[in-house]
Amino acid sequence: MSSLFSLIIGTVVGLTQFRIKRLLAYSTISHLGFILLALSISSIESTQAFIFYLMQYSISNLNAFIILVTIGFSLYYYINNKEDRASFELVDKNNSPIQLISQLKGYFYINPLLSLSLAITLFSFAGVPPLVGFFAKQMVLSAALDSGYIFLSLVAILTSVIGAGYYLNIIKEIFFYSSDYKINPALENLNIDGSVYSTYFKHNVLVRTFTFKYKNIIMSSPMAITISIITLIVLLFIFMNKE
Numbered sequence: 470m471s472s473l474f475s476l477i478i479g480t481v482v483g484l485t486q487f488r489i490k491r492l493l494a495y496s497t498i499s500h501l502g503f504i505l506l507a508l509s510i511s512s513i514e515s516t517q518a519f520i521f522y523l524m525q526y527s528i529s530n531l532n533a534f535i536i537l538v539t540i541g542f543s544l545y546y547y548i549n550n551k552e553d554r555a556s557f558e559l560v561d562k563n564n565s566p567i568q569l570i571s572q573l574k575g576y577f578y579i580n581p582l583l584s585l586s587l588a589i590t591l592f593s594f595a596g597v598p599p600l601v602g603f604f605a606k607q608m609v610l611s612a613a614l615d616s617g618y619i620f621l622s623l624v625a626i627l628t629s630v631i632g633a634g635y636y637l638n639i640i641k642e643i644f645f646y647s648s649d650y651k652i653n654p655a656l657e658n659l660n661i662d663g664s665v666y667s668t669y670f671k672h673n674v675l676v677r678t679f680t681f682k683y684k685n686i687i688m689s690s691p692m693a694i695t696i697s698i699i700t701l702i703v704l705l706f707i708f709m710n711k712e
Contacts, residue, residue, distance in 0.1 A: 484631070484632075487571070489568065496636075497530070500522075502625065510612050519609075528699050529594060539692055540576060570639055574648060588644070591636040595632065596633070600703055601706035
């Protein structure tokens with residue numbers, strides 16, 4: 470019964486959320502229903518499904534939050550032409566760069582690669598083939614049907630289809646609307662000249678000069694590598710699954 474409640478509550482309440490982190494929290498409750506469904510079945514297949522589902526969801530969820538944090542920092546040199554009224558009602562809006570789904574509006578036109586990475590992760594949450602989330606849900610449902618849990622399997626499928634609606638809403642905001650963001654005028658024409666010196670043998674030797682612009686603000690290598698690796702695992706798992 471706990472898996473049934475988790476599936477229904479996580480899906481229904483998630484549809485009402487406009488804050489992306491709360492939406493992902495209720496999404497986790499819905500995914501917990503799949504995990505509990507696998508735990509409630511005493512078989513080798515269900516144990517394998519439980520472990521696999523837990524692992525793939527953990528790394529996919531990690532990827533989603535890393536991408537959201539990165540998106541937030543990438544918007545620091547932008548300003549919003551049409552500030553969402555709902556954002557003024559958020560007391561803690563300054564504590565996190567991205568809180569509302571509407572803040573992602575048109576982000577594809579700012580950073581296409583990050584947008585595609587987030588879309589792939591969200592499609593995996595929804596269980597769209599051939600992404601890794603599809604195989605995880607397939608394993609759980611297969612184990613449940615083999616053990617006679619037909620009603621719970623039907624509820625899991627139905628809630629998974631309904632829950633895909635709030636993932637598609639995020640993707641719609643990112644890809645199908647024009648962005649309200651524009652470069653901050655204070656930074657657009659700002660150029661900072663700098664020099665790099667070497668103190669080898671206690672002599673200051675000019676190595677090179679450079680000009681810093683707002684376009685030089687880029688994602689750090691560890692973040693880029695982490696997002697790339699996890700996204701490729703989610704996307705290309707079908708080629709790793711040889712069985």
